[in-house]
Amino acid sequence: MKSESKLEQILTKGEFAVTSECGPPRGADAEVIRKKGELLKGFVDGVNVTDNQTSVVRMSSISSCVILKGLGLNPIMQMVTRDRNRIAIQSDILGAAALGINNILCLTGDHQKFGDHASAKNVFDMDSIQLVQTVKLMRDEGKFLGGEELKGSPKMFIGAAENPFADPFEIRVPRLAKKVAAGVDFIQTQCIYNLPKFEKWMKLVRDRGLHERVHILGGVTPFKSVGMANYMKKSVPGMDVPDELIERMKAAPKEKKAEEGINICIETIQRLREIEGIHGVHVMAIEWEEMVSEIVKRAGLFPRPHIEG
Amino acid sequence: MNKEEIKNPASDKKVGAVMVVGGGIAGIQASLDLANSGYYVYLVEKSPSIGGVMPQLDKTFPTNDCSMCILSPKLVECGRHFNIEILTNTQVEEVRGEAGNMEVSLIRSPRFVDEDKCVGCGVCAEKCPVKVKDRFNEGLGERKAIYIEYPQAIPLVYQIDRDHCRYFIKGKCRICEKLCKNEAVNFEDTEKRYALKVGSIILAPGFELFDPQLKGEYGYGVYDNVVTSKQFERILSASGPSMGHLERPGDKKEPKKIGFIQCVGSRDLQAGKGYCSSVCCMYAIKEAVVAKEHSGEVEPTIFFMDIRAHGKGFDDYYKRAKEEYGVRFIRCMVSKIVEMPRTKNLRVTYINEEGEPVEEEFDMMVLSGGLTPSEDAGALGKRLGIDLNQYGFCETSQFSPLSTSRAGIFVSGVFQGPKDIPETVAQASGSVACASGLLSESRGSMVKGKEYPLETEVKDISPRIGVFVCHCGINIGGVIDVPQVKGYAESLRDVVYAEEGLYVCSQDFQELMKKAISEHNLNRVVVASCSPRTHEPLFQETLRETGLNKYLFEMANIRDQCSWVHMRQKEDATEKARALVRMAVANARLIQPLEELSLEIKNKALVIGGGLSGMTAALSLADQGYEVYLVEKEAKLGGVLHDVYYTLEGDDVQSHLREIIERVEADPSIHIFKGTMVVDFSGYKGNFETGLMVGPGMFYRKLEHGIVIVATGGEEYKPVGEYMYGEDERVMTQLELEKRISNDTPEFSNVYSIVMIQCVGSRTEERPYCSRVCCSEAIKNSLKLKELNPNMNICILYRDIRSYGLMEEYYTLARKKGVKFIRYDLNSKPGITVKDGALKVDIKDPALGEDLSLSPDLIVLSSAIIPKENDELATLLKVPRTQEGFFLEAHMKLRPVDFGTDGMYVCGLAHSPKLISECISQAYAASARASTILSQERIHVGGVVATVNGDLCAACLTCVRVCPYDVPVINEEGFAEINMAKCQGCGSCASECPAKAIDLQHFRDEQILAKCNALLEEAV
Amino acid sequence: MRLNYPSNVKIIKVPCTGKVDVIHLLQAFERGADGVYIAGCLEGDCHFLRGNLRARKRVEYTKRLLDEIGIGGERLQMYNMSAAQGPRFAEVAREMTERIMTLGPNPIRAKKGEAEMETG
């Protein structure tokens, strides 16, 4: 084992993993994060905790992770390179590890232009791939970027995100290869709606044998409404929503729209399970955490395997 | 000039003068081209002023340019040209002699106003008590009995209408005579007869609109609100009787529903007009669009048979009219119009496309009258002994479209056949090349030059300004206190002399001015009078005669911009006149003499493209006495014409082609480069340099030449993938069919049925233009096949049959011989299948609404004409192309064969699809236009051009990017350089230069600001 | 056509409106002009191809600058008309004059007038 992560153990055992996501509150109230944590507890193997997502200031990812850890969940700390230089990043990694956080998801982060502090200075001292390298360097070689040895290396399970649907398509697999080369342990993908396109990507991934060097968790997000489906299609960059899904949402009776969204999500999970190289799902029920348990149950992924430790 | 005097040059030599008969756009263009290439011109016009029909038009299609605006500069240039003598109110009576040496008898009817004395001030007309219906406004407006036809008329001389003048009718009045301070009115004027010697004659007598009263069913002349298209032009025109307000003549109400009836006096055998007038579809569409622009409320409807939008950019215009302007098009014949007695609206009865009779009410109806040769022109033709066709158009042949049956007499414009303005202009220039080819030995023998004294050096001498203020009879003096303005002028700094005059432009005042200039050592002259547009050249001439640089002159327009427009505010007007004079003086102080550089010209021509157009241009240039380099990409001359065997009219094309090639190859002045590519290009008019890779050895050769003609041609589009072309050998193009007909006639004895499909690759999304010749091509081949086998079943599937002009007769003939014409829509194209080895064509007939199925033996595709590969050449030459890849001329209407860059011309299929005769006309036109440069020994460049102060220049490239003509370059020393020969003087670079390193001469910043300051001197 | 228009309009001739520079317009206002307008050919009809389009852009820029200065961009206008549109010319002259009448005098001139009265 590279880390002390429960997620790593599940994946290593060959179990189909389930992760979910949890956004920290815009305030100092720990209760909010606790409530979200309770909804997920027992249904997932790891919970991503976002890091000032969309550049809107929120409670720090580290402290939210610690709160969830306290509830017995297995938090995955997201870290973006937008707000910290290499000094702060390494320092926070050490701190997080010391607090028992053993998963990290390395991200670049949205540009601050979208957030509530558009006039801020960004940092981007490094990018997500270099962040993967940095964590790996600290964990496996026990060194800082500056070359000095560190004492007590952070045993982090290193993750990164990947969007198989973004442009240009020809670099989607090479980009994954770069992340693998950088030392990533697991990948969570962007929401998958266009399964044929995703399967095409996975085939290319398998052709290069990358699926054997990294655990890929397919991302899913249930539609709450037709409006949300349309929004995802038109307004979210890099999202590929086929028209037939929108039609399906439209066709559902008014009171059953949400249910249809869940149905689509579950069907997607079933299809993903059959794809060679997919080792789990990442269920992003945005501000709809209460549905995660139902999705997991109906997808036949409950109960979650028990891991000692 | 004494017109009675007969010019009598040495009689053994050809006469270096040409007579142009007809002062419309064709006559004007021909005169200018002739005079600018070394011939003296007599421009004979039967009416009181030149201009023809164009001044009456509002806008022109397809660019919607204002007709008067584009014509006016040509009118003015004609009017002031040294070597054009305009003979108005004059008709040709008889021509004696041979080509090269002709004597023309003329009759001039009296004007009753002395052309040399009248200054066009208009006081006479202002006070004339008689109002007359105005011909210029097509009877919709009024003028006086003493009048000019329109404000921009050339010559700007009034004329008394003898039939309406009170004096002539009642024996007293003569108010005009009393008012004319210049004593120009002459009631004793009489008809005069005299003769002139010329080498050649160009006929351009123009046309008349078909008289719609001959079509009684439309009620023209009976119902107030049925007007002719020309009347409608006047109604739309800002200078028209309603000042551009759209109103119907009956009750001045703004019409909402306006109907246009096409083919009134065209395509009408009953009316004796078996031809198509070629322009009515487009002018009706234009009028509909312009009406719509006047008022969004207008709902125009055009009743038509076929929309003939066969010119460059026309189909696009038609499409926009339909789609953007919502013009309604109904394919039908209108059977009658009835006026509603109360509303004066018009009830129109027609049979709609479904075959049902419909009645619809309109506020106004416009009759799109056809073009017919004028009666006068017919009579003229007879007097001159030239052949006319049955309609009275001048007879010409396909391969010499500009020659009449009498040697030395050439023809252009509608008199040769119905056509639009650009074709007319091209023919006018073309006929000049013909005349010039005949007379080249006498070029320059009769033109007038002028010697001027050496220019006085004024550069470092402080300004001594003379101001001359004009009363213009009472035009200015009646409103403005001229003596006071003169006194004020005297008080201004640097003004050393001021004088006033009744007519400052009069000949005696010019003498007075010259005297004042020399006596007072004036080195800047300000004239406060009328418009520089008409009068600046006159005063500049006076300055030159005294040895002053012509730029040391400034005008204050205190008439058009002051007394005329502030007539009722006399004090204000005087105050403004003072300000205008103050501004002019402020500018005069800063004016600098401008040098014009004289550059030698390379009197050789480069023609790119050795097809019919290129060869014709080369031959014409050689005939005119110039050496020609003819460059052809292929190994043989002839281009696409090798694939054409006969014309609609029956000419043997291949024998003509062989003859032309032989002539070109035998001509010692033509240097032919076959298998040759143009690889580099530089220079400017008069001095170009072109690099060639000459085949077959591909060695490099550099040519120096003064002009370039681009005639790179076009070809038939091979519609691979459409209608099974390339998949089944029974599907072929028209040219392929023509080849088979010509090479293997027996083959067609077994062919019983042929379907032809029009608009293959034309008028589509990809190629939105009409290829112009395919309709006549299909008709031509149908008739040929019918000759071979009268029982052959031929069916032509078409969208609009565009057998424009005289070709309409062959369309009629084809139908008579049983060729079937079936229409289809773009959205239900014919479908082709092969069933059991047999071809099958399925089509929906929109007229009958039925599905038809045809089983022809052959399918012939009337495929588009596309330009030959030319993008590299376009880039090298820096000349623009249309979206479709045809070369784009400088101006669609009046400069059809010129590129925007001086000294570069285009002709033939490279310009747009066209017929053989049209290619030939254009080729001649390009040759004539080229001759206006090649005939000069030197060109003068400079004057109002931009100049760069290299010390200030930052080489920032702003000017390079801003210049619309790509003139500025950064030179080796690292600053911008503007070639005087290329600069057009717009000043865009000067106003954009961040370093203020560029000045536009004569409009330098300093000058504009000085004027501005002088204007506002009393403000702050 | 001799159509009457207000005499306060005075014309400075340029070969093409493309020659009109921002500084020409600014200095006119600096010297006290109450309004300035540019009469160019109809769009698409520029004899020099694009001069009137450039002029329009410069006028727009200068209008913004005049707003910034506090003189008011509405005192500056670009009009397009053809040589055959005499009535339009007169109409524009009237329209512009009326506009300026409503706006009142150029504030610079007004201020200077005041100052002169005070000192004089």
Place this chain on the structure above:
Amino acid sequence: MIVAERKPLEQISSMIESNNKILIVGCGECVTVCSAGRKKEVEILASALNMVRSKEGKPVEIRQETLERQCDGEYLEQLRGFIGEYEVVISMACGAGVQFMAEKYKNSLVLPALNTKFIGVTEEQGVWSERCHACGDCKLHLTGGVCPIARCSKSLLNGPCGGSANGKCEISPDLVCGWQLIIERLSDLGQLEKYEEIIPINNWSTNRDGGPRKVVREDLRL
């Protein structure tokens, strides 16, 4: 070139609110090319300030000068004779010129009239765009000649990020994704394999992060 644009007039006029004698100095170098600071712009600014002040009834005296360059002392010397007569100097140069003038004339108040924007190119007449960040360690040989630092909104050395869509950057649909350009270039050059090389974490010390920078060519010094 260095691309700059004029500050809003109000900002400039408020800087000189209490001054009556003003010298405006244009610069003939980069800011000429981006139409921000040579003679034409000096004239426009002078005229505009004149009007602003006349309108307020506080006329101002303005002298206009334009130097070849304001980033060279010798050219700045040309102001020596008269600069002292003016209460303030408005420099229409980039930030370097403004500062250098202030350095040379310790007793003059030198004010900036321009906002210095970036090092860029002229895309077309009237349009300038950024190309270089002056990071001090050029990487263009790795990225097909397109700079990831200047052209990627996040200066990612191993982009693109997940935010780009249809080849456009997440921050604006009008902005081309820098990494899209890099990939296209590499692909056109047949070097797409270069994309898979991870560019290591950057040494930013050559950038401004290393403190104010200086280039010294000893061979050229005396």
